[in-house]
Amino acid sequence: MSKNEKISNSVIRRLPRYYRFLGELLNEGITKISSRELAERMSVTASQIRQDLNCFGGFGQQGYGYNVSELRGEIGAILGVNEDHAAILIGAGNLGRALAVHLDYGRYGCRLCGIFDSNENLKGEILGGVKVSPMSELESFCIKNKPIIAMLCIPKDAAPEICEKLTELGVKAFWNFSHYDIPQKNLPGVTVENVHLGDSLMYLCYGINDKRASDEKPEN
Template sequence: MAKNGNISTSVIKRLPRYYRFLGELEKQGIERISSRELSEMMKLTASQIRQDLNCFGGFGQQGYGYHVASLRDEIGHILGVDKEFPTILIGAGNLGKAIAMHINFGTRGCRLAGIFDANPRLTGETVGSIAIRHTDEIEEFCKEEHPVIAVLCIPKANTQAIADKLVELGIKSFWNFSHYDLTIDHKGIEVENVHLGDSLLTLTYRTNQLGKAEDE
């Protein structure tokens, strides 16, 4: 567990990377690894890795390093992957369907319980094993199933109003793909805004810089 509640966002954002890299090591049958070896894989300093993990108590042994499976389990517990947070997805267009089909919610602490869309033509269509429901059914569904996470793949203009309504229905966290920087003015609500286009623009910037360097 964390030593205190003041863990920086940068540390939190590195935890999934640790979890992923340790999973790859585990698949390779590697039982232990030093902070130096892990730093070389992840392109971080060994000091940074030790500092990050010490935020949660530290898990290594001097002269031994880290036990890969145990460290991955500990980080997974911190991340909440051993939970089954009931989750709903709003917006069953191309992006919503892709997320529902290709993100393994179960290995990330979530249970995708319902998919909703305002288009009546999609009602009853299945995505995986889940039938799409009309958004008119969200309120009744939330009262019965008590989801706490919502994935938003909806038009930008609708995002704030729908999010406010979902908070009233018990949603505590949002994974937001709506191209709207969602900020919920309610205590205890978490938001992760995802802008895929921003990631691509970051890459095009770096590619542009490569071109400039080659011209010099």
């Protein structure tokens, strides 16, 4: 991993998208591609692509383009798609159960191995091939199975306590869908991805209002 020690966060953020598009190219039987063609497909500039991918030592060859399979493999390795991180889901409400069944975790280097919910009525239900267990079994499960990732689909008020408890139990990463921003700074050595779907929807709505405002002022 020495090549990417100084890679900016924003470049890392873009890697999953590269990985996806390169996978699509492979599916289409395309084995090499120029930065210009890749840029066109991804609606970014060729210069951004070259800059981003040079960060990792530069996979491309001048005048030849990128070897799609090789580049995808290298990005996948950086992202850790071949890992097998044990993940648990806390909260099997609407969003939790959607996440349990919607995602093919193996593709991302994870494996969903436990689901927990405080609602005892859900006990024993199978979601995405995994049984829902009561919260009372969380601690013993973690000690035995050592999950690295916890996905939180729980109410805001419950999040801080669960987060602290799971950190003590060895969880190293939170994929957090609760309406609570897990403060990264309080958890050294722990990776946090706070996903606020509402923020994304607000950003979309901003776009509508902004475009409408531009349309109403054609003179600008």
